[in-house]
Amino acid sequence: DWNMPDYITEAVEAIRNQVGSDEVILGLSGGVDSSVAAALIHRAIGDQLTCVFVDHGLLRLDEGQMVMNMFGKNLGVKVIHVDATEQFMGKLAGVSDPEAKRKIIGREFVEVFQAEAGKLKNAKWLAQGTIYPDVIESAGKGKKTAHTIKSHHNVGGLPETLNLKLLEPLRELFKDEVRELGVALGLPHDMVYRHPFPGPGLGVRILGEVKKEYADLLRRADAIFIEELRNTKDEDGKSWYDKTSQAFAVFLPVKSVGVMGDGRTYEYVTALRAVQTQDFMTAHWAHLPHELLGRVSNRIINEVRGLNRVVYDISGKPPATIEWE
Ligand code: XMP
Numbered sequence: 578d579w580n581m582p583d584y585i586t587e588a589v590e591a592i593r594n595q596v597g598s599d600e601v602i603l604g605l606s607g608g609v610d611s612s613v614a615a616a617l618i619h620r621a622i623g624d625q626l627t628c629v630f631v632d633h634g635l636l637r638l639d640e641g642q643m644v645m646n647m648f649g650k651n652l653g654v655k656v657i658h659v660d661a662t663e664q665f666m667g668k669l670a671g672v673s674d675p676e677a678k679r680k681i682i683g684r685e686f687v688e689v690f691q692a693e694a695g696k697l698k699n700a701k702w703l704a705q706g707t708i709y710p711d712v713i714e715s716a717g718k719g720k721k722t723a724h725t726i727k728s729h730h731n732v733g734g735l736p737e738t739l740n741l742k743l744l745e746p747l748r749e750l751f752k753d754e755v756r757e758l759g760v761a762l763g764l765p766h767d768m769v770y771r772h773p774f775p776g777p778g779l780g781v782r783i784l785g786e787v788k789k790e791y792a793d794l795l796r797r798a799d800a801i802f803i804e805e806l807r808n809t810k811d812e813d814g815k816s817w818y819d820k821t822s823q824a825f826a827v828f829l830p831v832k833s834v835g836v837m838g839d840g841r842t843y844e845y846v847t848a849l850r851a852v853q854t855q856d857f858m859t860a861h862w863a864h865l866p867h868e869l870l871g872r873v874s875n876r877i878i879n880e881v882r883g884l885n886r887v888v889y890d891i892s893g894k895p896p897a898t899i900e901w902e
Contacts (some may be wrong), residue, residue: 579754581761585620592621592746596702599745602694603704605630605656606776607644609769610747610791611642617746618704619654620762627655627700629693631686634662635778635792638800647768661689666789673785682777687732694739703741706752772823773857781902783828790883791828791845797881798847799826805873806851809866817851821863824851827901828879828892835878835885844885847877852899860894 601618605611605628618626628648632641641658648654668681694700747755759769774780779799783791802825806818816822827848835842849870854860874887890897 580629582755584758585617585761588617588746589621592618592648592744596625596744597623599625599701599704600697600699601626602741603706604690604698604702605644606774607636607640607660608706608774609752609759609771610708610755610883612648612706612764612768613755613762614704614706614745614747615648615654616652616759616762616764618744619739626704627657628698629657629659629690631659631661631689631693633682633686633689633778633780634660634789635664635665635682635780635787636796637779637803638796643768647765652763657693659689660787661685661691664689666787669780669787671786673844675781678780678787678902679777682780686776691739694741701742702744703739704744706747706755707745708747708752708755710751712748756841764854770819770826771817772821775900779828781900783824783830785830785900790829793836793885794845794881795826795828795839798828798877798884798887801876801880802826802849802873805869805876809869809872811866817863817869820853820862821851821865822854822857823899824849824863826850833886837885843883844883846886846888847884848888848890848901849873850890850899850901852894854894854899857899860899862891862893865889 599795603615603618603623605615607630615626630641630644630648641660645656645658649656662744665682665685668685669678672678672681693763694703747758750758756769760766765830779792779795780787783795803818806821807816809817811817811820826835827850829846829848831846832843833846851865852860853863853865870889877884877887
Protein backbone atom coordinates (compact mmCIF):
# COMPACT_ATOMS: atom_id res chain seq x y z
CA ASP A 578 0.00 0.00 0.00
CA TRP A 579 1.00 3.55 -0.80
CA ASN A 580 1.97 5.47 2.33
CA MET A 581 3.37 8.88 1.50
CA PRO A 582 5.52 9.71 4.56
CA ASP A 583 7.13 6.24 4.40
CA TYR A 584 7.62 6.59 0.69
CA ILE A 585 9.42 9.92 1.11
CA THR A 586 11.65 8.50 3.84
CA GLU A 587 12.61 5.55 1.66
CA ALA A 588 13.12 7.63 -1.48
CA VAL A 589 15.31 10.12 0.38
CA GLU A 590 17.36 7.29 1.83
CA ALA A 591 17.77 5.70 -1.61
CA ILE A 592 18.93 8.97 -3.18
CA ARG A 593 21.46 9.55 -0.40
CA ASN A 594 22.83 6.05 -0.81
CA GLN A 595 23.02 6.40 -4.56
CA VAL A 596 24.82 9.74 -4.83
CA GLY A 597 26.80 9.86 -1.57
CA SER A 598 28.61 13.19 -1.45
CA ASP A 599 28.46 13.78 -5.24
CA GLU A 600 26.97 16.85 -6.87
CA VAL A 601 23.80 16.53 -8.95
CA ILE A 602 22.39 18.75 -11.69
CA LEU A 603 18.80 18.86 -12.86
CA GLY A 604 17.12 20.63 -15.76
CA LEU A 605 14.11 22.33 -14.23
CA SER A 606 11.34 23.08 -16.74
CA GLY A 607 8.60 24.26 -14.40
CA GLY A 608 6.60 21.17 -15.36
CA VAL A 609 5.23 18.80 -12.74
CA ASP A 610 7.76 15.98 -13.16
CA SER A 611 11.00 17.95 -13.05
CA SER A 612 9.61 20.09 -10.23
CA VAL A 613 8.71 17.11 -8.05
CA ALA A 614 12.05 15.46 -8.82
CA ALA A 615 13.83 18.67 -7.77
CA ALA A 616 11.85 18.94 -4.54
CA LEU A 617 12.50 15.29 -3.66
CA ILE A 618 16.22 15.37 -4.44
CA HIS A 619 16.59 18.65 -2.59
CA ARG A 620 14.92 17.04 0.43
CA ALA A 621 17.53 14.28 0.23
CA ILE A 622 20.76 16.13 -0.50
CA GLY A 623 20.09 19.87 -0.14
CA ASP A 624 22.83 21.99 -1.68
CA GLN A 625 24.45 19.08 -3.47
CA LEU A 626 21.68 19.69 -6.01
CA THR A 627 21.90 22.50 -8.56
CA CYS A 628 18.99 23.11 -10.91
CA VAL A 629 19.30 24.78 -14.28
CA PHE A 630 16.25 26.60 -15.58
CA VAL A 631 16.54 27.52 -19.25
CA ASP A 632 14.24 30.30 -20.44
CA HIS A 633 14.01 30.00 -24.23
CA GLY A 634 11.74 33.01 -24.50
CA LEU A 635 8.83 30.69 -25.29
CA LEU A 636 7.47 30.30 -21.79
CA ARG A 637 4.11 31.42 -20.45
CA LEU A 638 3.63 34.81 -18.82
CA ASP A 639 5.68 35.18 -15.59
CA GLU A 640 6.73 31.52 -15.71
CA GLY A 641 10.40 32.26 -15.07
CA GLN A 642 9.60 34.41 -12.07
CA MET A 643 7.19 31.82 -10.72
CA VAL A 644 9.77 29.03 -10.93
CA MET A 645 12.52 31.15 -9.39
CA ASN A 646 10.24 32.25 -6.54
CA MET A 647 9.02 28.78 -5.78
CA PHE A 648 12.34 26.97 -5.90
CA GLY A 649 14.85 29.69 -5.17
CA LYS A 650 13.01 31.72 -2.55
CA ASN A 651 10.44 29.35 -1.02
CA LEU A 652 12.22 26.01 -1.08
CA GLY A 653 15.80 27.28 -0.93
CA VAL A 654 16.91 25.20 -3.90
CA LYS A 655 20.01 26.36 -5.83
CA VAL A 656 18.67 27.37 -9.25
CA ILE A 657 20.62 28.89 -12.13
CA HIS A 658 18.28 30.95 -14.31
CA VAL A 659 19.55 31.15 -17.88
CA ASP A 660 17.84 33.71 -20.09
CA ALA A 661 18.57 32.36 -23.56
CA THR A 662 15.79 34.26 -25.34
CA GLU A 663 18.10 36.04 -27.77
CA GLN A 664 19.93 32.84 -28.67
CA PHE A 665 16.71 30.94 -29.41
CA MET A 666 15.07 33.81 -31.30
CA GLY A 667 18.21 34.17 -33.39
CA LYS A 668 18.25 30.50 -34.37
CA LEU A 669 14.52 30.46 -35.07
CA ALA A 670 14.51 33.56 -37.27
CA GLY A 671 13.24 32.75 -40.75
CA VAL A 672 12.27 29.16 -39.87
CA SER A 673 8.62 28.25 -40.32
CA ASP A 674 8.52 24.46 -40.72
CA PRO A 675 7.11 22.88 -37.53
CA GLU A 676 9.54 19.96 -37.36
CA ALA A 677 12.51 22.20 -38.16
CA LYS A 678 11.44 24.54 -35.34
CA ARG A 679 11.15 21.63 -32.90
CA LYS A 680 14.60 20.36 -33.84
CA ILE A 681 16.19 23.79 -33.41
CA ILE A 682 14.55 24.33 -30.03
CA GLY A 683 15.58 20.84 -28.87
CA ARG A 684 19.15 21.27 -30.04
CA GLU A 685 19.62 24.75 -28.57
CA PHE A 686 18.09 23.57 -25.34
CA VAL A 687 20.65 20.79 -25.05
CA GLU A 688 23.41 23.21 -25.96
CA VAL A 689 22.48 25.82 -23.35
CA PHE A 690 21.95 23.18 -20.71
CA GLN A 691 25.24 21.51 -21.55
CA ALA A 692 27.14 24.81 -21.33
CA GLU A 693 25.72 25.41 -17.84
CA ALA A 694 26.36 21.84 -16.77
CA GLY A 695 29.95 22.16 -18.00
CA LYS A 696 30.49 25.01 -15.52
CA LEU A 697 29.54 22.74 -12.63
CA LYS A 698 32.81 20.85 -12.66
CA ASN A 699 32.01 18.50 -9.83
CA ALA A 700 28.65 17.29 -11.02
CA LYS A 701 28.59 13.51 -11.37
CA TRP A 702 24.85 13.00 -11.78
CA LEU A 703 22.16 14.23 -14.09
CA ALA A 704 18.73 14.05 -12.46
CA GLN A 705 15.61 13.73 -14.60
CA GLY A 706 11.91 13.67 -13.84
CA THR A 707 11.33 10.48 -15.82
CA ILE A 708 8.13 8.81 -14.65
CA TYR A 709 6.86 5.25 -15.16
CA PRO A 710 4.77 5.97 -18.30
CA ASP A 711 7.90 7.52 -19.92
CA VAL A 712 9.82 4.33 -19.19
CA ILE A 713 7.09 2.23 -20.80
CA GLU A 714 6.85 4.57 -23.76
CA SER A 715 10.54 4.51 -24.57
CA ALA A 716 10.59 0.72 -24.18
CA GLY A 717 7.98 0.58 -26.93
CA LYS A 718 9.87 2.98 -29.19
CA GLY A 719 9.43 2.39 -32.87
CA LYS A 720 5.75 1.81 -32.44
CA LYS A 721 3.93 4.38 -34.51
CA THR A 722 1.99 6.24 -31.85
CA ALA A 723 0.87 9.83 -31.78
CA HIS A 724 3.91 10.52 -29.64
CA THR A 725 6.33 9.50 -32.34
CA ILE A 726 4.59 11.50 -35.03
CA LYS A 727 6.03 14.67 -33.56
CA SER A 728 9.59 14.64 -32.31
CA HIS A 729 9.25 15.36 -28.62
CA HIS A 730 12.00 17.32 -27.06
CA ASN A 731 13.19 16.32 -23.66
CA VAL A 732 16.62 16.38 -22.12
CA GLY A 733 17.31 12.95 -23.58
CA GLY A 734 20.70 12.25 -25.11
CA LEU A 735 22.53 14.34 -22.57
CA PRO A 736 24.17 11.72 -20.37
CA GLU A 737 26.42 10.36 -23.15
CA THR A 738 27.84 13.75 -24.02
CA LEU A 739 28.25 14.96 -20.47
CA ASN A 740 29.54 11.79 -18.90
CA LEU A 741 27.01 11.98 -16.13
CA LYS A 742 25.21 9.16 -14.40
CA LEU A 743 21.43 9.25 -14.49
CA LEU A 744 19.39 9.83 -11.36
CA GLU A 745 15.68 9.21 -11.94
CA PRO A 746 13.89 8.98 -8.60
CA LEU A 747 10.36 9.06 -10.09
CA ARG A 748 10.88 6.13 -12.46
CA GLU A 749 8.41 3.88 -10.67
CA LEU A 750 5.63 6.39 -10.18
CA PHE A 751 2.47 7.13 -12.10
CA LYS A 752 1.43 10.73 -12.69
CA ASP A 753 -1.13 10.84 -9.87
CA GLU A 754 1.48 9.48 -7.45
CA VAL A 755 3.98 12.11 -8.62
CA ARG A 756 1.40 14.81 -7.92
CA GLU A 757 0.63 13.43 -4.47
CA LEU A 758 4.33 13.31 -3.74
CA GLY A 759 4.74 16.92 -4.91
CA VAL A 760 2.05 18.14 -2.55
CA ALA A 761 3.56 16.15 0.34
CA LEU A 762 6.93 17.78 -0.40
CA GLY A 763 5.38 21.23 -0.08
CA LEU A 764 4.78 22.23 -3.69
CA PRO A 765 1.60 24.30 -4.15
CA HIS A 766 -1.49 22.38 -5.26
CA ASP A 767 -2.03 24.65 -8.28
CA MET A 768 1.45 23.99 -9.62
CA VAL A 769 1.25 20.23 -9.12
CA TYR A 770 -2.14 19.99 -10.85
CA ARG A 771 -1.20 22.15 -13.82
CA HIS A 772 -2.00 21.23 -17.39
CA PRO A 773 0.96 19.81 -19.32
CA PHE A 774 3.08 22.28 -21.28
CA PRO A 775 5.21 21.12 -24.22
CA GLY A 776 9.01 21.42 -24.14
CA PRO A 777 9.11 23.64 -27.26
CA GLY A 778 6.62 25.86 -25.46
CA LEU A 779 5.02 28.71 -27.35
CA GLY A 780 7.26 27.75 -30.27
CA VAL A 781 4.61 25.24 -31.37
CA ARG A 782 1.76 27.65 -30.60
CA ILE A 783 3.02 30.44 -32.84
CA LEU A 784 2.26 29.17 -36.32
CA GLY A 785 5.12 29.50 -38.75
CA GLU A 786 8.00 31.82 -37.98
CA VAL A 787 8.56 32.63 -34.32
CA LYS A 788 9.09 36.27 -33.39
CA LYS A 789 9.43 37.86 -29.98
CA GLU A 790 6.60 40.27 -30.83
CA TYR A 791 4.28 37.29 -31.48
CA ALA A 792 5.36 35.51 -28.31
CA ASP A 793 4.63 38.62 -26.24
CA LEU A 794 1.10 38.94 -27.67
CA LEU A 795 0.43 35.23 -27.23
CA ARG A 796 1.65 35.20 -23.60
CA ARG A 797 -0.87 37.89 -22.68
CA ALA A 798 -3.80 36.28 -24.48
CA ASP A 799 -2.95 32.90 -22.97
CA ALA A 800 -2.71 34.32 -19.44
CA ILE A 801 -6.18 35.87 -19.76
CA PHE A 802 -7.66 32.59 -20.99
CA ILE A 803 -6.08 30.57 -18.17
CA GLU A 804 -7.09 33.13 -15.54
CA GLU A 805 -10.75 33.02 -16.66
CA LEU A 806 -10.71 29.21 -16.77
CA ARG A 807 -9.39 29.11 -13.22
CA ASN A 808 -11.92 31.68 -11.99
CA THR A 809 -15.02 30.24 -13.66
CA LYS A 810 -16.71 27.36 -11.87
CA ASP A 811 -19.17 24.93 -13.40
CA GLU A 812 -22.40 23.91 -11.62
CA ASP A 813 -20.52 21.14 -9.80
CA GLY A 814 -18.20 23.69 -8.21
CA LYS A 815 -15.16 22.65 -10.23
CA SER A 816 -13.28 25.28 -12.18
CA TRP A 817 -13.14 24.97 -15.94
CA TYR A 818 -9.37 24.78 -15.60
CA ASP A 819 -9.79 21.57 -13.59
CA LYS A 820 -12.49 20.29 -15.94
CA THR A 821 -10.17 20.52 -18.95
CA SER A 822 -6.99 18.53 -19.57
CA GLN A 823 -5.16 21.20 -21.50
CA ALA A 824 -6.07 24.72 -22.58
CA PHE A 825 -4.11 27.47 -24.26
CA ALA A 826 -4.09 30.23 -26.84
CA VAL A 827 -2.49 29.92 -30.28
CA PHE A 828 -1.06 32.80 -32.31
CA LEU A 829 -2.08 33.00 -35.96
CA PRO A 830 0.17 35.24 -38.06
CA VAL A 831 -2.84 36.42 -40.04
CA LYS A 832 -4.29 39.92 -39.91
CA SER A 833 -7.97 40.70 -40.14
CA VAL A 834 -9.95 43.92 -40.09
CA GLY A 835 -11.76 45.21 -37.04
CA VAL A 836 -13.22 48.42 -35.64
CA MET A 837 -12.32 50.22 -32.46
CA GLY A 838 -13.98 53.53 -31.63
CA ASP A 839 -14.04 55.46 -34.91
CA GLY A 840 -11.03 53.65 -36.23
CA ARG A 841 -10.36 50.62 -38.32
CA THR A 842 -7.92 48.07 -36.97
CA TYR A 843 -5.90 45.50 -38.88
CA GLU A 844 -4.45 43.08 -36.39
CA TYR A 845 -3.63 39.45 -35.60
CA VAL A 846 -5.93 36.55 -34.69
CA THR A 847 -5.69 34.26 -31.67
CA ALA A 848 -7.31 30.84 -31.44
CA LEU A 849 -8.34 29.31 -28.12
CA ARG A 850 -7.93 25.56 -27.65
CA ALA A 851 -9.32 23.56 -24.71
CA VAL A 852 -9.51 19.78 -24.68
CA GLN A 853 -10.66 16.94 -22.49
CA THR A 854 -8.77 13.66 -22.64
CA GLN A 855 -7.61 10.70 -20.57
CA ASP A 856 -4.37 9.87 -22.34
CA PHE A 857 -3.70 12.74 -24.80
CA MET A 858 -3.74 10.23 -27.68
CA THR A 859 -7.34 11.13 -28.47
CA ALA A 860 -9.15 14.22 -27.24
CA HIS A 861 -12.45 16.06 -27.43
CA TRP A 862 -12.73 19.83 -27.67
CA ALA A 863 -14.18 21.17 -24.45
CA HIS A 864 -17.72 22.51 -24.49
CA LEU A 865 -16.87 25.67 -22.59
CA PRO A 866 -19.81 27.89 -21.60
CA HIS A 867 -20.47 30.64 -24.13
CA GLU A 868 -20.39 33.28 -21.38
CA LEU A 869 -16.88 32.19 -20.45
CA LEU A 870 -15.73 32.28 -24.08
CA GLY A 871 -17.33 35.70 -24.51
CA ARG A 872 -15.57 37.09 -21.45
CA VAL A 873 -12.21 35.76 -22.58
CA SER A 874 -12.72 37.19 -26.08
CA ASN A 875 -13.70 40.64 -24.78
CA ARG A 876 -10.78 40.76 -22.40
CA ILE A 877 -8.22 39.69 -24.99
CA ILE A 878 -9.44 42.21 -27.56
CA ASN A 879 -9.65 45.04 -25.02
CA GLU A 880 -6.46 44.31 -23.14
CA VAL A 881 -4.07 43.02 -25.79
CA ARG A 882 -3.48 45.68 -28.42
CA GLY A 883 -2.32 43.87 -31.53
CA LEU A 884 -5.02 41.18 -31.39
CA ASN A 885 -8.50 42.05 -32.66
CA ARG A 886 -10.13 38.67 -33.29
CA VAL A 887 -10.57 35.53 -31.19
CA VAL A 888 -11.74 32.16 -32.52
CA TYR A 889 -12.44 28.86 -30.73
CA ASP A 890 -11.01 25.58 -32.01
CA ILE A 891 -13.70 22.87 -32.26
CA SER A 892 -11.53 20.10 -33.70
CA GLY A 893 -11.16 16.70 -32.10
CA LYS A 894 -8.03 14.55 -32.00
CA PRO A 895 -7.93 12.77 -34.35
CA PRO A 896 -7.84 14.18 -36.93
CA ALA A 897 -6.43 17.40 -35.42
CA THR A 898 -3.62 17.19 -32.88
CA ILE A 899 -3.91 19.03 -29.57
CA GLU A 900 -1.13 21.46 -30.42
CA TRP A 901 -1.40 23.31 -33.72
CA GLU A 902 2.13 22.34 -34.76
P1 XMP B 1 -0.40 16.53 -29.80
O1 XMP B 1 -0.27 17.93 -30.31
O2 XMP B 1 0.54 15.57 -30.47
O3 XMP B 1 0.03 16.59 -28.29
O4 XMP B 1 -1.83 16.03 -29.82
C1 XMP B 1 -0.17 15.56 -27.33
C2 XMP B 1 0.40 16.01 -26.02
O5 XMP B 1 1.83 16.10 -26.11
C3 XMP B 1 2.26 17.42 -25.86
N1 XMP B 1 3.37 17.72 -26.80
C4 XMP B 1 4.66 17.82 -26.46
N2 XMP B 1 5.29 17.71 -25.27
N3 XMP B 1 7.35 18.15 -26.33
C5 XMP B 1 6.64 17.90 -25.21
O6 XMP B 1 7.23 17.84 -24.14
C6 XMP B 1 6.80 18.25 -27.56
O7 XMP B 1 7.49 18.49 -28.55
C7 XMP B 1 5.38 18.08 -27.61
N4 XMP B 1 4.49 18.11 -28.65
C8 XMP B 1 3.27 17.89 -28.11
C9 XMP B 1 1.06 18.31 -26.09
O8 XMP B 1 1.16 19.53 -25.37
C10 XMP B 1 -0.06 17.41 -25.60
O9 XMP B 1 -0.16 17.43 -24.19
